[in-house]
Amino acid sequence: MAECSLKYEVIARDGAARCGRLVTKHGTVETPVFMPVGTNATVKMMTPEMLRTTGATMILGNAYHLSLRPGEDVIARLGGLHGFMNWDGPILTDSGGYQVFSLAKLRRITDEGVEFQSHIDGATLMMPPARAVDIQEALGADVIMACDECVAYPAAPETARKAMERTIAWAERSRAAHKRADQALFGIVQGSVFESQRRECARRLVEIGFDGYAIGGLSVGEGAGLMNETLGWTVPELPADRPRYLMGVGTPEDIIASAAAGVDMFDCVMPARNARNACVFTRYGKVRLRNARHRDDPRPIDADCECPTCRGYSRAYMRHLFMAGESLAGMLATLHNMWFYQNLMRELRGAITDGCLEAFTGRFLADFARGDEERG
Amino acid sequence: MAECSLKYEVIARDGAARCGRLVTKHGTVETPVFMPVGTNATVKMMTPEMLRTTGATMILGNAYHLSLRPGEDVIARLGGLHGFMNWDGPILTDSGGYQVFSLAKLRRITDEGVEFQSHIDGATLMMPPARAVDIQEALGADVIMACDECVAYPAAPETARKAMERTIAWAERSRAAHKRADQALFGIVQGSVFESQRRECARRLVEIGFDGYAIGGLSVGEGAGLMNETLGWTVPELPADRPRYLMGVGTPEDIIASAAAGVDMFDCVMPARNARNACVFTRYGKVRLRNARHRDDPRPIDADCECPTCRGYSRAYMRHLFMAGESLAGMLATLHNMWFYQNLMRELRGAITDGCLEAFTGRFLADFARGDEERG
Numbered sequence: 001m002a003e004c005s006l007k008y009e010v011i012a013r014d015g016a017a018r019c020g021r022l023v024t025k026h027g028t029v030e031t032p033v034f035m036p037v038g039t040n041a042t043v044k045m046m047t048p049e050m051l052r053t054t055g056a057t058m059i060l061g062n063a064y065h066l067s068l069r070p071g072e073d074v075i076a077r078l079g080g081l082h083g084f085m086n087w088d089g090p091i092l093t094d095s096g097g098y099q100v101f102s103l104a105k106l107r108r109i110t111d112e113g114v115e116f117q118s119h120i121d122g123a124t125l126m127m128p129p130a131r132a133v134d135i136q137e138a139l140g141a142d143v144i145m146a147c148d149e150c151v152a153y154p155a156a157p158e159t160a161r162k163a164m165e166r167t168i169a170w171a172e173r174s175r176a177a178h179k180r181a182d183q184a185l186f187g188i189v190q191g192s193v194f195e196s197q198r199r200e201c202a203r204r205l206v207e208i209g210f211d212g213y214a215i216g217g218l219s220v221g222e223g224a225g226l227m228n229e230t231l232g233w234t235v236p237e238l239p240a241d242r243p244r245y246l247m248g249v250g251t252p253e254d255i256i257a258s259a260a261a262g263v264d265m266f267d268c269v270m271p272a273r274n275a276r277n278a279c280v281f282t283r284y285g286k287v288r289l290r291n292a293r294h295r296d297d298p299r300p301i302d303a304d305c306e307c308p309t310c311r312g313y314s315r316a317y318m319r320h321l322f323m324a325g326e327s328l329a330g331m332l333a334t335l336h337n338m339w340f341y342q343n344l345m346r347e348l349r350g351a352i353t354d355g356c357l358e359a360f361t362g363r364f365l366a367d368f369a370r371g372d373e374e375r376g
Numbered sequence: 377m378a379e380c381s382l383k384y385e386v387i388a389r390d391g392a393a394r395c396g397r398l399v400t401k402h403g404t405v406e407t408p409v410f411m412p413v414g415t416n417a418t419v420k421m422m423t424p425e426m427l428r429t430t431g432a433t434m435i436l437g438n439a440y441h442l443s444l445r446p447g448e449d450v451i452a453r454l455g456g457l458h459g460f461m462n463w464d465g466p467i468l469t470d471s472g473g474y475q476v477f478s479l480a481k482l483r484r485i486t487d488e489g490v491e492f493q494s495h496i497d498g499a500t501l502m503m504p505p506a507r508a509v510d511i512q513e514a515l516g517a518d519v520i521m522a523c524d525e526c527v528a529y530p531a532a533p534e535t536a537r538k539a540m541e542r543t544i545a546w547a548e549r550s551r552a553a554h555k556r557a558d559q560a561l562f563g564i565v566q567g568s569v570f571e572s573q574r575r576e577c578a579r580r581l582v583e584i585g586f587d588g589y590a591i592g593g594l595s596v597g598e599g600a601g602l603m604n605e606t607l608g609w610t611v612p613e614l615p616a617d618r619p620r621y622l623m624g625v626g627t628p629e630d631i632i633a634s635a636a637a638g639v640d641m642f643d644c645v646m647p648a649r650n651a652r653n654a655c656v657f658t659r660y661g662k663v664r665l666r667n668a669r670h671r672d673d674p675r676p677i678d679a680d681c682e683c684p685t686c687r688g689y690s691r692a693y694m695r696h697l698f699m700a701g702e703s704l705a706g707m708l709a710t711l712h713n714m715w716f717y718q719n720l721m722r723e724l725r726g727a728i729t730d731g732c733l734e735a736f737t738g739r740f741l742a743d744f745a746r747g748d749e750e751r752g
Contacts, residue, residue, distance in 0.1 A: 042697060042704045048688075070671065070696040078674055078692050086688040295446065298454055312424075312462040316454050320446040321418060327703055328418045 006143065006184035006211050008243045008264075012353040016235065016262040019352045022058075022243055024090040024142040025182060026082065029058045031243065031264035032352075034255065034345045035092060036338055037272065039065050041075070041085040044272050045327070045334045048087050053308065054335065055342035057089055058142075060267045063135045064096025064103075064127075068118050072138035080140030092143040092267075095132040095174075097188070098216070098248065101150040109149060111166060129170040130177035137180045145214060146174035148188040153221040160192035164201050168208075175208055184211035186245060192217060193226045195233045202237035212243040215263070219249045224257065231261040252281065252344055252368060256361050259348055271341045275333035278322045281340040284372045287315075289333065294319040307339035308332075382519065382560035382587050384619045384640075388729040392611065392638040395728045398434075398619055400466040400518040401558060402458065405434045407619065407640035408728075410631065410721045411468060412714055413648065415441050417451070417461040420648050421703070421710045424463050429684065430711065431718035433465055436643045439511045439520075440472025440479075440503075444494050448514035456516030468519040468643075471508040471550075473564070474592070474624065477526040485525060487542060505546040506553035513556045521590060522550035524564040529597040536568035540577050544584075551584055560587035562621060568593060569602045571609045578613035588619040591639070595625045600633065607637040628657065628720055628744060632737050635724055647717045651709035654698045657716040660748045663691075665709065670695040683715035684708075 007023040022029040036043045039062045043051055061081050078084045100114045107116040113128030129147035136144035147170040149163040167190040178185045187205035191197030215234055218227050245265035246258050255266050278289040282302035300310035309332040321329035351360035383399040398405040412419045415438045437457050454460045476490045483492040489504030505523035512520035523546040525539040543566040554561045563586035567573030591610055594603050621641035622634050631642050654665040658678035676686035685708040697705035727736035
């Protein structure tokens, strides 16, 4: 295996939480970091310039989606994912394990890999772990993911173990297939909500040795309590000098709790998807912009927010755009929600650095639960 | 009637064509000007910042649409159309005559005004000419339009005359209803493709006296030849010291021909609508981005174009976005097409100022007809 190009350094701690720096050849990322999801080589409704404005530094792409359309060969010929989508910052690509789990039809999972039907044209395709690595090497992201098997929640212990064993076997094969020295490879811990499986999976992946470690198979319905418990078993098994990435998480509350447990990296479609559905985040909770109470409301989404949407537009205008089905609605709401998430991460990093994460968490959760309706 | 706040000055001529300056309280506009259409208080898929980037100075709103949703009262309470949509440049609102003609159902046109069913909720509404002015005064645009009756093409001379007479009667009533001194009021010349009607309508509107004159009822299927003939009868009847606005036009070819005939202002949904349908403009004609030939094409839409889309993205990426149904496709394509139109207007103004409009026109049309396929 090639030597890793990814440098990671812890710069502050508060309990199990930490702030760090992830150095990639496309720039340095401060952690804990929230990575907006750009599945199809675009973060929905955002130009890269708009995304930069929010403070985003690192984004996600998806090997499953991009290999089906437009094909990783096309992207490779056009300068890789960075050049193709005009994003010169760090990128992480997911291997597609979760997408096969959630999107593909008639999938058959064997030790050889995953057989699935494309959700685009129905073609039957086989994705062995080495192929997932090849695709990601062609895409050229800074961080790529080993292939894993994600199980639904709840899963019987035997089912979870089988998927966990397969995940480890695939991690080994992903590791062996990995050639590009300028890309970091992360292993993914599975094991559902079973302590022994999570600990064992983490230990065995660490034995294989990866540039970073992801925690997969969470936020699939187990609830915040079980997710936090699972993090409590998993994180301590991971090396302190390597980044930890909690996949697909999540709500502001989940991100804060997981960062407190020692997680460094996050991604989630929630801020963008909610925005497209007229649901925006404020310090005092979520606001639904289609609500009739906003018809004449001259206030911005969040009076405390400095994003371009809140500086330029009223709730009444946002409601109008959503009611009229205008794309600008989703564009401005996405910009705001992305800003909200990046601002949350800035505050979180500040709180960890200042050693006051507990106080920050208490205040944030109290405000966030208070509800926008009661403001004035 | 209040004194007009709109100043217009001719600064260069080339044949019948002219360059001018339109001074409004929201800024100065160089003419000939192309005004992007922001029917619902948004130019589709563009933030005001993106729109500014293209060189757009003045935009359109629509009284018919905005009175139905969100209601001109809402917009008035929120600072008028400028504040509501966060556009601090000049705005023109159309009265809605054309929208009643094209969108509304069960319309019944009487001398009193237009009775129509809302295309949004089916409610039956009456729009007398004074009401169209009231709505536009509440919206607060810099230029507002008198109410007119647009006839389909072809129209019998008697049908066209009846609509033309009604247009003049409504123009008088619009004029009488007009109170806001800071808004200019334009009359609209109708008369289908009949020389005597167009000349008579123009003369009678000039007798009433407006701050500017629009030419309506063209680009409704009569073809470029008849449109140019009609302009040739109409424009000479209009005062040289007032701006002339050709409504709903048009293609690059139509704009060039109409500017040569002495028209100063244009609007059309074409650049934005084409963009959303993956049809983009280049110096060498239109390009359809969904075409398979662009699958691997590393070139920008137009190698000569300096817009952010052409500076940042390949045709292959644009095609991918359209195939994947991603909003960024329409955003980037709209940005490009709007830039193309504004660039065309810049070149047109330059050609008029330099007295070489004929040479410019010949070169532009030859290039534009050449076709992108043959480039290299």
